[in-house]
Amino acid sequence: MITIWGRANSVNVQKVLWCCDELSLPYERIDAGMQFGRNNTPDYLSMNPTGKIPTLVDGDYVLWESNSILRYLAMQYGPPSSFLYPAEPKTRARIDRWLDWALSTLQPAERPVFWSIVRTPEAARELAALERDVRAVGLLWKQLDTHLAGRFFLETDNFTLADVVLGAYAKRWFGLEGVERGSMPNLERWYLRLEHRPGFRKYVDLPLT
Ligand SMILES: N[C@@H](CCC(=O)N[C@@H](CS)C(=O)NCC(=O)O)C(=O)O
The missing domain is CATH 1.20.1050.10 (Glutathione S-transferase Yfyf (Class Pi); Chain A, domain 2)
Structure with a gap:
């Protein structure tokens, strides 16, 4: 199961949610950042030392930086010649x-x-x-x-x-x-x-x- 950490009004989280939708990928989202806090706890910082959102957890794989997350999702879950992120x-x-x-x-x-x-x-x-x-x-x-x-x-x-x-x-x-x-x-x-x-x-x- 994919978990996305980050509040839904963050533009960098929104990109990731939209990308999951384009790929028909199920995920759970946990609010973090601003009024929700959580992003500066030791547990969060051990996943993402920047203390920023979003962070993606896919099984035992953890990734931060929104655009890197998008590339990963498209490469990992898009069809081989994905229109979202073509390999050419x-x-x-x-x-x-x-x-x-x-x-x-x-x-x-x-x-x-x-x-x-x-x-x-x-x-x-x-x-x-x-x-x-x-x-x-x-x-x-x-x-x-x-x-x-x-x-x-x-x-x-x-x-x-x-x-x-x-x-x-x-x-x-x-x-x-x-x-x-x-x-x-x-x-x-x-x-x-x-x-x-x-x-x-x-x-x-x-x-x-
Ligand atoms: N370059 C990073 C920027 C991350 C970033 O600045 N995230 C903001 C939200 S858009 C953040 O974590 N703000 C602190 C907070 O929400 O508490 C990315 O694209 O993931």
Whole structure:
């Protein structure tokens, strides 16, 4: 049995839950992080020394880092020529670059915006910083909008792990209230396509908290 440790409103946990849904994988989830705590107990730290969520436990195999968990699940449980994470090296590398871009570039830029609007009381918001941060992350989403011109999904004609990862962050962009997003027609079309995926609706397309 697969166990996923982490609260359900974490974007990094949501990606993993969505991926399990795409693979029709049963799992149990244990709340951890923020108000649930548990992630700094000695037992948790012995599984995941970073004290972050998510952590995956699959039998006696333990893994942390959300995108690594996605790759593992797709390789371990996807069919050999899995559409989610194709084995062909050039295709796989194009998917991997988006997974890397998401963690190295997009997440550091989107996190302050999300935290300011969703998890900070209005009176305590620093508006000048917020405006600057929205502009910065908007430029990154615009890069994705440009990439998506003429494409159905991010890479290949099929839905892949790249769509899972960026789709989870996209909810935290399109779901924000009071943000000037500018025109991103390709990104919007792609985002609407994700709404056809039950895993997106069930685990990601929820009120932001
Ligand atoms: N790069 C890591 C980031 C993990 C991370 O920062 N997780 C956040 C939640 S999204 C966390 O553990 N926050 C502390 C908490 O929830 O208490 C990953 O992708 O798994």
